[in-house]
Amino acid sequence: MSHATTHPRGDRATRGTGGVVPVLAFAGIVVAVMQTLLVPVIKDLPTLLGTEPSNATWVMTSTLLAGAVSTPIMGRLGDLFGKRRMLLTSLAVMVVGSLVCAFTDDLLVMIVGRALQGFAMGAIPLGIGLMRDELPREKLGSAMALMSSSIGVGGGLALPAAALVAQHTDWHALFFGAAGLGVLAMLLIFFLVPESPLRAEGTFDVAGTLGLSAGLVLFLLPITKGSDWGWSSGLTLGLFGASAAVLLLWGVMELRLKAPLVDLRTTARREVLLTNLASIMVGVAFYAISLVLPQLLQLPTSTGYGLGQSMVVAGLCVAPLGLTMMFTAPVYARLSAKYGPKITLILGLLIIAIGYGAGLGLMSAAWQTIVISVIVGAGIGLAYSSLPALIIGAVDPSETGAANGLNTLMRSIGTSVSSAVIGMVLANTATHAGGVDVPTMEGFRASFLIATGAVAIGLLLALFLPGRGRAPAEAKPQLRASSEEDAAIENAERAVRALGGFQGRVLAASGAPVPRAKVTLIDQRGRQAGAALTDGEGRYALRVPGDGPYVLAATAAGHAPHAASAAHPGGERPVEVDLALPGESEVLA
Secondary structure, X not given: OOOEEOOOOOOHHXXXXXXXXXXXXXXXXXXXXXXXXXXXXXXXHHHHXXXXXXXXXXXXXXXXXXXXXXXXXXXXXXXXXXXXXXXXXXXXXXXXXXXXXXXXXXXXXXXHHHHHHHHHHHHHHHHHHHHHHHOOHHHHHHHHHHHHHHHHHHHHHHHHHHHXXXXXXXXXXXXXXXXXXXXXXXXHHHHHOOXXXXXXXXXXXXXXXXXXXXXXXXXXXXXXXXXHHOOOOHHHHHHHHHHHHHHHHXXXXXXXXXXOOOOHHHHOOHHXXXXXXXXXXXXXXXXXXXHHHXXXXXXXXXXXOOOOOOHHHHHHHHOHHHHHHHHHHHHHHHHHHHHOHHHHHHHHHHHHHHHHHHHOOOOOOHHHHHHXXXXXXXXXXXXXXXXXXXXXXXXXXXXXXXXXXXHHHHHHHHHHHHHHHHHHHHHHOOEEEOOEEEOOHHHHHHHHHHHHHHHHHHHHHHHOOOOOOOOOOOOOOOOOOOOHHHHHHHHHHHHHHHHOEEEEEEEEOOOOEOOOOEEEEEOOOOOEEEXXXXXXXXXXXXXXXXXXXXXXXEEOOOEOOEEEEEEEOOOOOOEEOOEEEOEOOOOXX
16 A cells, blocks of 8 residues: 555535536537527628628628637647636637627628637537536536537527517627626636646647638638539639648648647547547538528418418427437436447437438428427437547546547537538529529428438447447456446546556445545646546546656545555556545544
């Protein structure tokens, strides 16, 4: 047993975390609202801003581009300087952007304000990272599921709310409301969410940030504007070519840096790469229904297939999409604990496919669109909830923010591709009626088929994800996991045996194992380098970021805290450290 020491650092489990999940989820919903905030008035934007329709689309495009660029950047900044700090910064920029939009009718100023609003999308991966750092394991599954689903929840709930406001008040009230929600989210985070002590090593990669931003803009710009410019035009093809060149050079540069913005070697791991590619497909499927159903519901019945509903009713019919995603979070936690996030992702994709398949024949009544929204929302909720768990299980804790930022970026790329492709399909299949071009039922069904195809590709990618592996044959026998915590300990022990780290047991003074004790790994600079809960037999396993001296601090209900110093020589050989917890009445060693 290692020499025992005391350490002043407290255990996060002793702090109240009851408000962390709802506050972070609320922040995620608030920033996601920015994506669909103007959907109810999108057809009126040219008149409201006194410009051409092609120019007015930049009000939506700027938000999308800014959100895509900011997510990996804010994730890396959060890993380096504090996730809570960067989360508050993201929301502050969103509030400023909302106020800019609220006081202008000028197109250029509006585009700038909308870009600032989109900057807040980095809050979602930051929230996921905070949850991982702050919450006990038994709460983490459903919490991350809710945070990940907040992208869809916010987008779905914003449609009826924004429609109601736009229909009965001046449209600038939408931006005042967004600013108010942002301020409320900031206050709740400031008072109820603690800062994570976990920090990544290295410095911020400025050159990598500029390169990635330029490459993404060059890639997403022709995707969002290709239908207007022409997919075979020199401008569209030139931007795609420039994007490929910039991203290639950026990748070469990142591989040579010790502290890159995105660790491409980690990103290239099979589980990370396949999860990110599947995320693109889920993003395509999510946005398709958001584009099709509101238009179908609002088209006049004189077309023969339009449902003739008002803006508000159309929003209410699509709202179950977001509500269902919210309610699937606890369902996901149970399914994932039993079967793992890979199986949950596959199940979610199958449900999405069923929803779109049924939608091909269920477009003749408003109630049918509600059924489609519920089914697709349940599937997307399960799929979105699985993604952060798959990513977090494959990366080091210090890379959580950047890795989830990149995953959120992949979803944004999926929604961008969906918007461009489905917009092109609806435009090319439109018919001329009453002096305007209106989408046809053929275009709606083709859009659903495209979404189904994306789901099929995502399903194929998910099937190749690694599942829950078995312990190596030479390893000591393992008890059968009876809970999500035990399964996580077994997985962690396998990782420690493969990559090196600390493992052992937490025991009471009597020698009995202490289940659900919190073991925190602290490096020589006094920073947290990892944390774990013991299983039913008192076992724990912790990976280490590198060789050197560490302190392992253990706490559990009914026992005084205890800490032990230990050194890890590096390499793949695990170091055994058992920790003995004295009773509350005993004197610390």
